[in-house]
Amino acid sequence: MPRPHGFAYERRRDGSVALTHRGRAAGVLRGGRAEKFLAEVETGDAQLVMARWTGSYRFGNERQAGNHPRNRSGRTGRR
Template sequence: MTGAEGFDYRTRSNGEAVIFHHGKLAKMMRDEEAKKFLEDVKAGDPQEVMGNYVGNDGQAPKPGSAGKSAGPDSLHGNGEAHPNKDFRRKTG
């Protein structure tokens, strides 16, 4: 048994290939990457191939996904892109 599990994929009529992990979108591929992915799935273990394409080989979390708290250096930590707004209730 491989370390990767819970993956599924779908192909679209426009040539895209989409990988889902436990029902959630994990990766969308187009053009050459999608063609290569489909070839790899047919040639090997689909769960392992999808895990490799998504970056989840079952051994370690993706870089930057764990152990980092939101702070000034993180993508969503400083709040400058979307400052707080005061909303007021509309009446009448």
């Protein structure tokens, strides 16, 4: 799996944290979640932490799942 990239964060005056991915808004964290995020991003791999917190990352099998014949018909998979 390639390393995540293109994430950035900005601390705001009101204590919230704005997350972006490739220049587009990916989320805003407030309060305790913002504090926890900042503590984690300073101690770990910042790009990986931001990818996890925004949910903007995929594993290899999820990328390929859209091409599977079962997923192309528009059905939910239930019969």
